[in-house]
Amino acid sequence: MRVFALTQRILRQIVRDKRTMGLLIIAPILVLTMLHLVFNGGDYTPKIGFVDVPTTVVEQMNLEGADVTTYSDEKSAKADLANRMIDGYLTIANNAPAVVLEGSDPGVAGATMKWLQQAMPTGQENGHSPQLEIDYLHGSSDMGTFDYFGPVLLGFFVFFFVFLIAGVSFLRERTTGTLERLLASPLRKWEIVMGYVVGFGIFTMIQSAIIAAYAIYVLGMMMEGAFGYVLLITLLLALTALTLGILLSSFANNELQMMQFIPIIVVPQIFFSGLFNLDTISKWLSWVGPFTPLYYAADALRDIMVRGYGWGAIYMDIFALAGFSLLFISVNILALRKYRKI
Amino acid sequence: MEQPKTCVSIRHVSKSYKKHHVLQDINLDIFEGEIFGLLGPSGAGKTTLVKQLTGLDTPTSGESYVFQTKMPSLKLITSIGYMAQSDALYEDLSAKENLQFFSSLYGLKGEKQTRRIAEVMELVQLSGDLKRLVSNFSGGMKRRLSLAIALLHEPKILILDEPTVGIDPVLRKSIWEAFYKLKQNGTTIIVTTHVMDEAGKCDRLGLIRDGGLIAVGTPDELKEMSNTTTIEEAFLVYGGAKK
Numbered sequence: 001m002r003v004f005a006l007t008q009r010i011l012r013q014i015v016r017d018k019r020t021m022g023l024l025i026i027a028p029i030l031v032l033t034m035l036h037l038v039f040n041g042g043d044y045t046p047k048i049g050f051v052d053v054p055t056t057v058v059e060q061m062n063l064e065g066a067d068v069t070t071y072s073d074e075k076s077a078k079a080d081l082a083n084r085m086i087d088g089y090l091t092i093a094n095n096a097p098a099v100v101l102e103g104s105d106p107g108v109a110g111a112t113m114k115w116l117q118q119a120m121p122t123g124q125e126n127g128h129s130p131q132l133e134i135d136y137l138h139g140s141s142d143m144g145t146f147d148y149f150g151p152v153l154l155g156f157f158v159f160f161f162v163f164l165i166a167g168v169s170f171l172r173e174r175t176t177g178t179l180e181r182l183l184a185s186p187l188r189k190w191e192i193v194m195g196y197v198v199g200f201g202i203f204t205m206i207q208s209a210i211i212a213a214y215a216i217y218v219l220g221m222m223m224e225g226a227f228g229y230v231l232l233i234t235l236l237l238a239l240t241a242l243t244l245g246i247l248l249s250s251f252a253n254n255e256l257q258m259m260q261f262i263p264i265i266v267v268p269q270i271f272f273s274g275l276f277n278l279d280t281i282s283k284w285l286s287w288v289g290p291f292t293p294l295y296y297a298a299d300a301l302r303d304i305m306v307r308g309y310g311w312g313a314i315y316m317d318i319f320a321l322a323g324f325s326l327l328f329i330s331v332n333i334l335a336l337r338k339y340r341k342i
Numbered sequence: 343m344e345q346p347k348t349c350v351s352i353r354h355v356s357k358s359y360k361k362h363h364v365l366q367d368i369n370l371d372i373f374e375g376e377i378f379g380l381l382g383p384s385g386a387g388k389t390t391l392v393k394q395l396t397g398l399d400t401p402t403s404g405e406s407y408v409f410q411t412k413m414p415s416l417k418l419i420t421s422i423g424y425m426a427q428s429d430a431l432y433e434d435l436s437a438k439e440n441l442q443f444f445s446s447l448y449g450l451k452g453e454k455q456t457r458r459i460a461e462v463m464e465l466v467q468l469s470g471d472l473k474r475l476v477s478n479f480s481g482g483m484k485r486r487l488s489l490a491i492a493l494l495h496e497p498k499i500l501i502l503d504e505p506t507v508g509i510d511p512v513l514r515k516s517i518w519e520a521f522y523k524l525k526q527n528g529t530t531i532i533v534t535t536h537v538m539d540e541a542g543k544c545d546r547l548g549l550i551r552d553g554g555l556i557a558v559g560t561p562d563e564l565k566e567m568s569n570t571t572t573i574e575e576a577f578l579v580y581g582g583a584k585k
C-alpha cells in the first residue's frame with residue numbers, strides 16, 4: 001500500500017537521524033527533570049527581622065520555618081533589608097504589628113507574608129481557636145507546582161517538537177523537489193498527508209509514552225487517571241501539531257522561516273493552556289484560548305492526571321482536538337492542489 | 343509510409359506567470375516509439391513545457407493530451423516516467439531505500455521490485471553503490487540514480503529533463519544506448535537538452551526559444567531547411583529568422 005510505503009520511509013528517516021531522535025526524547029526528559037528539581041526543591045525559608053518585638057509576643061509565636069534575626073532599632077533592620085540580608089521585618093508599635101518587606105521578588109514577599117500570618121499569635125492571648133481542618137477534593141497538601149504544571153508541559157513538548165520536526169521535514173520535501181516527484185507518481189494527495197500522519201503518529205506514540213512514563217514513574221508526577229488516556233490525548237495533540245506544521249511549512253521558504261513560527265504559533269498557546277489562570281487573562285485576549293489546540297489538550301491532561309477523571313470529562317476535548325486535525329488535514333489536501341490539480 | 347501513432351499532442355498551450363509569458367501557443371505532436379528532443383537556450387520554457395505532460399503543471403490556455411487523454415490525469419500518471427531537472431532524492435536514505443520507496447509508490451513489490459531495481463541500477467552502472475547513502479553520491483551519480491528511478495516502473499513514456507547533465511561522455515554514450523534499447527521496446531522518450539551533439543541523436547527535434555516552438559523536424563530536415571551543416575547553426579538561423 002502506498003500510504004504504508006510513505007510511512008515506512010518517514011520512520012526510516014527519523015530513525016536514521018539519531019540526533020533529532022535524541023532531541024525529541026532526551027530534551028523533554030531533561031527539561032522535565034530540571035523543572036522537577038526547581039519546583040520540588042523544598043519551600044523557601046524566609047529571613048525575617050524582629051525589631052524590638054516584645055518577648056511576650058515572641059513566646060507565643062510559632063517560629064518554625066524561618067530565619068529570625070532580632071534588631072534593637074529599625075534603622076539597622078532597614079539597612080539589612082536594603083542589602084537583602086533579610087526579606088522583611090516586623091515591628092510592633094502600640095500593640096499593632098507592622099511589616100516592611102523588601103518586595104522586589106513577589107515570590108519571596110508572598111512566602112514571607114504567608115509565614116508571618118501563620119506565625120502571629122491568633123486572637124486573644126490564651127483563646128486558642130480550633131485548628132481549621134482542610135480536605136481536598138482533588139490533589140493533596142503535598143501536591144506541588146510541578147504536578148500542576150506537569151500535564152501542561154507534557155502536552156507542550158509534544159506539540160512543540162512534533163510541530164517543528166514535521167514542519168521541517170515537509171518543508172524539505174518541498175524544497176528538495178521530492179514533493180513534486182511524489183506528485184508525479186500515482187500517489188494521491190490524501191495519501192501523502194495520511195502517510196505523514198501515520199508515520200509521525202507512530203513515532204509520537206513512542207515518544208510520548210517514554211516521556212509520560214518517565215515523568216510519572218521516575219519523577220513521580222501526579223497521576224490519578226489512566227495512562228492510556230494520557231497517550232490518547234498526546235497522540236491527538238501530536239496530530240494537530242503535525243498537520244498544522246505541514247500546513248504552515250508551505251508558508252516558509254527555509255528552516256529558519258519555519259523556526260519563526262515558534263514565537264507566533266507555539267509559544268502563545270502556553271498562555272491559554274492553563275499554566276496561568278485563565279480567569280485573570282485580560283478580556284481582550286481570553287477569547288483566543290478556545291482556538292488553540294493546547295488549550296484542550298492541557299485541560300484534558302489535567303483532568304486525567306490531577307483529577308483522575310475519565311472519558312466523561314475529556315470527550316469534548318477529544319472532539320475538539322480531532323476537529324482541529326481533520327480541519328488541518330483537509331486544508332493540507334487542498335493546499336497540495338497547488339502542485340497537482342488532481 | 344505508414345503514419346506513426348500519436349502519443350502526445352499539445353494543442354495551443356500557453357502558460358504565463360502574471361504578465362510573464364513562458365509558453366506561447368505551442369502545438370506539437372510526438373509519435374509513439376520516437377526519441378523527441380526539445381532543444382533551447384536556458385529559460386526558453388523547456389521544463390515548463392514538459393511539466394504540462396507530467397500533470398504537475400497546467401497551461402493557462404490550451405490542452406495537452408497523452409494517449410488521447412487530457413492531462414492531468416491520474417490514470418495516465420503510471421504510464422509516465424519523469425526525471426526532473428533537479429535531483430529529487432532522499433539524501434538521508436541509501437540508493438536502495440530510495441528505489442524501494444519509489445517502486446512501491448508504483449505498486450512494485452517483492453521479487454519484481456528486487457528484479458527491477460537490479461535491472462535499472464545495472465543500466466546506469468550503479469549496481470555497486472546500492473547500499474551507499476545518497477548524500478555520499480557525486481552529482482553525476484545522483485543524476486543516474488534519478489534516471490534509474492524514472493525507469494523503475496517501465497513507463498510507456500519517459501520524460502527526461504536534461505538527463506545527462508554532469509555525466510561523462512563514456513557514460514553518456516552508454517545511457518543513450520539504453521535509450522535506443524527502450525525505444526526498440528516501444529517506449530516514447532522526450533528529452534530536453536541544450537547539448538547540441540545530444541540533439542543530433544534524437545529522431546526528431548523541437549527548437550524552443552522565448553516560449554515559442556520555432557521549428558520541428560528530424561535533425562537532417564532542420565539542417566536542410568536552414569541550409570546549414572550543424573544543428574547549432576540551424577538553431578541560430580531559426581532563432582534569428584523569427585525576429
Ligand SMILES: Nc1ncnc2c1ncn2[C@@H]1O[C@H](COP(=O)(O)OP(=O)(O)OP(=O)(O)O)[C@@H](O)[C@H]1O
Nearest residue numbers: 359362364382383384385386387388389390391427
Ligand atoms: N513558478 C514560476 N514563476 C514564475 N516564472 C517562472 C516559474 N517557473 C518558470 N518560470 C519562468 O519561465 C521561464 C522558462 O523556465 P523553464 O524552467 O521552463 O526554462 P528551461 O528552458 O527549462 O531552462 P533551463 O534550460 O535553464 O532549465 C523562465 O524565464 C522562468 O523564469
Ligand SMILES: [Mg+2]
Nearest residue numbers: 388389427503
Ligand atoms: Mg529546465
